[in-house]
Amino acid sequence: MVSSLYCLTGVSHIGTKCTVRQPPPPGNLQRQKKLLKKLITMPLKLTLKPQEKVIIGGAVVKNGASTSHFTIENNVPVLRQADILTEAEATTPCRRIYLALQLMYIDEDNCAVTLPIFSALVDELLEAVPSMKELISKTNQYTLNKEYYQALKQAKKLIAYEEELLINVSKSC
Numbered sequence: 001m002v003s004s005l006y007c008l009t010g011v012s013h014i015g016t017k018c019t020v021r022q023p024p025p026p027g028n029l030q031r032q033k034k035l036l037k038k039l040i041t042m043p044l045k046l047t048l049k050p051q052e053k054v055i056i057g058g059a060v061v062k063n064g065a066s067t068s069h070f071t072i073e074n075n076v077p078v079l080r081q082a083d084i085l086t087e088a089e090a091t092t093p094c095r096r097i098y099l100a101l102q103l104m105y106i107d108e109d110n111c112a113v114t115l116p117i118f119s120a121l122v123d124e125l126l127e128a129v130p131s132m133k134e135l136i137s138k139t140n141q142y143t144l145n146k147e148y149y150q151a152l153k154q155a156k157k158l159i160a161y162e163e164e165l166l167i168n169v170s171k172s173c
Contacts, residue, residue: 030145044072046080055079058106077105083152093125094162097139098155105148118143135161 048054048063048070055061057076072078079102090099100118104111122136135158142151 044078046070046072046078053081053084055084055106077108077149079106079152092159092162092166093121093128094155094158097121097125098152098159101139101143101148101151101155104143105152108146108148111146115143129162129165132158132161 046054046069048061048068050063050065050067052063053060054063056072056078085095085099085102087099090096097118100114100121103114104118107114122140125132126136135154139151139154139158142148142154
């Protein structure tokens, strides 16, 4: 129902009448934009290769022997196999940060458990590698805004930077 949402212009349409509303307080505008984004979702078309895995809404789905095409019509967390990091693969500080973010994205209900772990990992990394401050700051901001998929994308940049640092260290030894 349009009357319960604020338009960015401050005007909402109820039936044929037009009423002017007070704009929402600044802190609420961001929350309302997120709510609107969740309400208006575009279907996501996926094509899975044979034997490819994907996480959809917390469930791990493995494709069969042939290519599959399907559409997800509601707003759920989706991670393709290329973006999934297992616990065994989380062998470096940045990979452990990515794993924590992945868990928050997949299971938002348990963020209260995972967020302190994420924060401790970030603090450790910043202490060890201060040059990562800018990348970590962006990741942290997405996390604080509960934009976990964006945080995951940013964490991939952390992992790439970490790998670059490790390569440079091994070359200098």
